[in-house]
Amino acid sequence: MTTDLGVLTTAASKWEEMAGELNKVETRYGESVQKITTGGNWAGVSSGVAHSTFAGTRYEFSAAQIQAKAIASLLRGAHEKFTELRKKLESARDDAMAAGMTVSAQGQVAFDYAKLTPAERSAYHHDPDGEASIRTAVTKWQNHIDDRVKAIAELDEGVKTALGRASADSNKDAFGKGADETLSGFNAGAEGDLAKAMKPDRSSAGTKEDKTGHTFSGPKYGKEASAKAYADVFHETAQGSMSEGDLKLSGVADAYGGGRATANFGFTDQGFVSKAEASAGVRALAEGRAEYGYVGQYARAEGFAGIEGSLTAKATKEEVTVGAKGFVGAKGTLAGGAEAFGLGVGVNAEGWAGPGAEAWWGYKKDKETGVWKLGGDAGLSPLVGGKVGLEITIDPHKVSEAVGDAADALAGLFD
Structure with missing residues (x-):
């Protein structure tokens, strides 16, 4: 309830800035290093090896930009969803309190006897149906708030999963399919859509x-x-x-x-x-x-x-x-x-x-x-x-x- 969600968008901006800087480095690398292998002055086995190696390095600069942009997008999506779910949790708490409940800082619901007059309090204590109705109401509001908290916890775990997937090399262009020469490099297949990135593996x-x-x-x-x-x-x-x-x-x-x-x-x-x-x-x-x-x-x-x-x-x-x-x-x-x-x-x-x-x-x-x-x-x-x-x-x-x-x-x- 007190977490500063603004740090998510701040971090997203930093990741987007990083992607821009990586683009500059990629361009500079291509114009000053990689082009050595594209001219006609170097031939032979060493030229072929250098061509593949330099292309692989250029690929990693490009993949790093894709990964950085995807992570920025995931963080912005997380900010939007966390903000939405926290508002729903705040609304649930306010509704519970309006219905005569107290809600502790840990989210525990209890009946607010303090709002009752001494006569009302005595009537509740001596009426079995009254006590039963209180227990039912407390359980209903507790479940309602627990569901809201659970939704946030599930989103939290989903965001963690999405960020982990985005930062692991998918190797989609490795093994002869493209210029990727590094099995543990940057992820050129990083998914920036939070809903898609959070989807569980079919096996799980x-x-x-x-x-x-x-x-x-x-x-x-x-x-x-x-x-x-x-x-x-x-x-x-x-x-x-x-x-x-x-x-x-x-x-x-x-x-x-x-x-x-x-x-x-x-x-x-x-x-x-x-x-x-x-x-x-x-x-x-x-x-x-x-x-x-x-x-x-x-x-x-x-x-x-x-x-x-x-x-x-x-x-x-x-x-x-x-x-x-x-x-x-x-x-x-x-x-x-x-x-x-x-x-x-x-x-x-x-x-x-x-x-x-x-x-x-x-x-x-x-x-x-x-x-x-x-x-x-x-x-x-x-x-x-x-x-x-x-x-x-x-x-x-x-x-x-x-x-x-x-x-x-x-x-x-x-x-």
Whole structure:
């Protein structure tokens, strides 16, 4: 609510200025360096190599302009959408307050008893239907505001995805298709339309079509090197939830089949990352949660059949982890735990049919939910064995809400 969205358009202007300066450099390069290979005074193998190399450099100057303009466009689109959604959130808050609610700085809705006369307050407290109507109204307005906040969070993640795609080389003119000579250079195929750039990959949207591909980027400009190869046969996800007053039930089911191999390495402004993993097979997950206010329970079941292996070492602002695993066969996992006021403790156990070993320890932040997870596990199986582990979760948003409600309740005692 208090973020200065104007910095987005300021940054967009800087990116547009950069594109203009890059255009000057490209022109100067073409007129002073590249033209050496276009005259008739230089011939032979070295001339041919120089011609390709200089054309590749000229290409990167052009691609950098396309990328800069696309990022500028994405930032302007983000400013427009964030401004629109924040206005809707402000309107939702104002409507809730006009309907007799209070809305905390964390977005928590409560009935504003302070606006009632002593007689009205007493009548509500002694009327079961009155208390029920208050709970219903609070839930309705809470859901309304939560939906507005969720829309902003989804846009935030979408903008992050769009900017990441724009800054990764698409290699659309590489491999003999054009003058591109650098696999980890600038993106000549950068998409500047925010709506298009935010669209999820078909593989993550649950398509049943086969999907294969590969990407590679080198360590440059504060980014880590990464490589990925994948062959997704299918990926299906289903989820749902329902609420009744303070009770909320939710569940998710996910199934995936295919093979993936990824590797990341580098020192960036976020920290150190070194990770390599590969897997092929079929896996499935089902999880259910039941929450009542700030107290809840969860249970999760997972299954995997195939081959997998990984080595991990990370030290960033949002994750410190070390781990290794190797497994061939089938495994089944059961996990469960309880949560209260944003803090959760759970355990998990796996049964393995096949040789393997695994160990993991650390803490990390879930990028989708913002929940911090701390824990570790270890497993060993010569042929038949398993793994056990502990997981502790901290949800900053729920902790903040719980503290805010406690403060509101305490303040209400002195009204």
